[in-house]
Amino acid sequence: xxxxxxxxxxxxxxxxxxxxxxxxxxxxxxxxxxxxxxxxxxxxxxxxxxxxxxxxxxxxxxxxxxxxxxxxxxxxxxxxxxxxxxxxxxxxxxxxxxxxxxxxxxxxxxxxxxxxxxxxxxxxxxxxxxxxxxxxxxxxxxxxxxxxxxxxxxxxxxxxxxxxxxxxxxxxxxxxxxxxxxxxxxxxxxxxxxxxxxxxxxxxxxxxxxxxxxxxxxxxxxxxxxxxxxxxxxxxxxxxxxxxxxxxxxxxxxxxxxxxxxxxxxxxxxxxxxxxxxxxxxxxxxxxxxxxxxxxxxxxxxxxxxxxxxxxxxxxxxxxxxxxxxxxxxxxxxxxxxxxxxxxxxxxxxxxxxxxxxxxxxxxxxxxxxxxxxxxxxxxxxx
Numbered sequence: 001x002x003x004x005x006x007x008x009x010x011x012x013x014x015x016x017x018x019x020x021x022x023x024x025x026x027x028x029x030x031x032x033x034x035x036x037x038x039x040x041x042x043x044x045x046x047x048x049x050x051x052x053x054x055x056x057x058x059x060x061x062x063x064x065x066x067x068x069x070x071x072x073x074x075x076x077x078x079x080x081x082x083x084x085x086x087x088x089x090x091x092x093x094x095x096x097x098x099x100x101x102x103x104x105x106x107x108x109x110x111x112x113x114x115x116x117x118x119x120x121x122x123x124x125x126x127x128x129x130x131x132x133x134x135x136x137x138x139x140x141x142x143x144x145x146x147x148x149x150x151x152x153x154x155x156x157x158x159x160x161x162x163x164x165x166x167x168x169x170x171x172x173x174x175x176x177x178x179x180x181x182x183x184x185x186x187x188x189x190x191x192x193x194x195x196x197x198x199x200x201x202x203x204x205x206x207x208x209x210x211x212x213x214x215x216x217x218x219x220x221x222x223x224x225x226x227x228x229x230x231x232x233x234x235x236x237x238x239x240x241x242x243x244x245x246x247x248x249x250x251x252x253x254x255x256x257x258x259x260x261x262x263x264x265x266x267x268x269x270x271x272x273x274x275x276x277x278x279x280x281x282x283x284x285x286x287x288x289x290x291x292x293x294x295x296x297x298x299x300x301x302x303x304x305x306x307x308x309x310x311x312x313x314x315x316x317x318x319x320x321x322x323x324x325x326x327x328x329x330x331x332x333x334x335x336x337x338x339x340x341x342x343x344x345x346x347x348x349x350x351x352x353x354x355x356x357x358x359x360x361x362x363x364x365x366x367x368x369x370x371x372x373x374x375x376x377x378x379x380x381x382x383x
Contacts, residue, residue, distance in 0.1 A: 001346040003336070004068035006061060007036040010075045012300060012314055014042035014321045015328060017072045017093075020053035022333035027054030029337070030345035034058050034067065043322055070347055072332050079106050087111035088364070090347060092335065094118055094131065097361050097372050098262035101379070104372065107362040113349065114361045117331070119369065121358040128334040129355070133177045134327035139316035140181030140257065143284045144170070146319070147253045148189060150302075150309060151282045156190020167192045171247050172211070173268055173293065174257035175202040178286055182255050183209045194247055198232060198240070216243030232266065241270055249276040256293035257286045262375070264291035271295040271305075279307030288312030 003026065005018045016039055023033050035050050037059040047057055058064045065071070065084035073093040079102065085091065088111055095116040097104055107114040117131045127133075147170075148155055157167040170186040172179050175197035183206065186193045193211035203213040218236045232240065248254055248269065254277075259265050265287035274283070274295060285297040296303050297312035304310075317324035339356070341348045349363070350356055360368055367373045 001031060001069045002067055003031050003033045003070045003072060003347075004058075004064050005033065005035045005039060005055075005072050006064055007039045008074055009078075012318065013075055014315075014318045015074055015325045016040055016043060016045070017074045017325075017328060018332055019325055019329040020045060020049045020055075021326075022329045023050065023055050024053040025333060026336060026340075029340055029342055031336075031340075032056070034064060036061060036064055043325060070336075072336075074328060076100060076103055079103065082106040082110055082112065085110055085112050088113065090115060090349070092117065092332065095361065097369070098375055101376055104361060104367065104376075108365055108367055111365050113363045115335075115359050116361050116369075117335075117359070119359040119361070119371075120335070121354055123354065126355050129331050129338070131328055131331045134331055135317040135324060136176065136178040136257075137181045138320050138324050138327070139286055140178035140255075141185050142316040142319040143178070143255050143257075143286055144182050144185040144189065144253075146311060146313070146316075147255065147282045147284050150311065151252055152280055153252055154190075155186065168252045169194070169250060170253045170255065171195070171214075171244075171251040172255050172257070173197075173244065174259075174286075175199070175206055176257060176259075178257040179255075180205060180209065182257065183211045186253075187211065191253070194251070196240075196244060196247070198236075214244070214247055216240055237266065237268075241268065241273065244268070245273050245276060248273050249278075251277070252281055254281070254283045254294075255286065256283070258293050259287045259290055265293055267291075267293065267295060269294040274305050274308050274310070277308050281308045283308065283310045285310065285312045286316065289314040 033055045035055045037057045062084055065081055068089050070090040076093055076095045090113045092115040097116045120126050120129050153168050155168045158165040168191045170191040170193045172182045172195040175195050183193050183195055187210050194214050195206045195211045196214040206213040218239055256268055258268055283294050285292050285294040287293045288297045288299050294310055297310050299312055299314045302311050339348050361372055
């Protein structure tokens with residue numbers, strides 16, 4: 001089985017889907033792996049490193065796709081790349097399947113088996129494959145480091161002969177994987193940290209990291225079976241904004257991480273709330289690529305609103321690309337290894353397994369993922 005790892009062509013992408021360490025492990029199990037020449041240049045990984053791990057090099061990108069029995073990539077492919085794939089090729093990447101109908105249809109028509117890494121079920125056995133958690137963890141860290149660099153204050157309290165410097169105040173909105181890491185990182189740097197989430201169940205986690213949990217009475221809220229926050233009503237969102245406005249006004253840094261699985265991110269920080277913040281404050285929007293939590297945030301831009309800086313970055317894990325690649329590669333390796341048949345030396349699609357059931361979107365010319373099929377059926381009916 002020929003497993004192919006192309007270079008990432010997205011201009012903001014500097015991670016790689018598979019590093020040499022994990023290639024060597026798969027080669028030991030009988031996999032034949034081809035990588036695109038120069039794939040590791042963004043991380044100073046040489047072609048020789050990949051060759052020493054047992055990979056073959058291919059300079060012709062089209063030939064690479066055409067020869068693939070399985071493709072491992074970070075970003076979703078271009079439609080023209082799908083046309084190059086063999087029928088029954090297995091394509092694995094982040095896909096945003098709820099919002100990429102044209103791409104899913106291209107996979108279906110080509111007969112490609114498309115595996116979306118976002119759709120890996122959140123079960124114990126699949127934790128080692130969870131790219132959303134591994135990359136969100138690093139995004140939360142990077143957000144705090146960027147904020148600390150942008151703000152014209154230090155984070156920790158300092159007692160000096162010239163007087164006492166108060167600690168910076170950081171407000172983290174959304175206490176998922178990214179939010180928890182942002183809290184932990186800000187505390188390590190010495191900031192005073194407040195945090196809010198619509199799920200009261202996370203209060204204990206916030207307090208365990210030394211932060212204060214902001215309580216706002218929103219009525220009935222909760223989380224999905226996969227641990228994601230449920231969407232709020234407009235009335236609940238308004239109560240949330242009113243409750244957070246005072247905390248934002250007292251904060252030097254606000255980091256928002258709130259995202260809804262398969263849906264546009266909710267607007268949490270309004271223009272009025274930004275107006276109430278002190279000049280020099282910094283906001284970092286981790287959800288900017290999915291619509292944004294902060295009014296006025298723009299993908300890969302820094303926006304100044306009356307002296308308040310709004311930072312929107314679409315690839316925060318890429319700010320620590322070496323570690324992000326190590327973790328993404330480990331997740332990819334775990335998926336392949338879990339379903340690798342050492343006797344047949346190939347990846348076996350076991351549709352009796354709940355992981356495969358959850359993450360396979362298309363197979364043999366059909367959209368086999370019921371959640372995605374139902375979603376597009378509803379879109380068609382409404383539109």
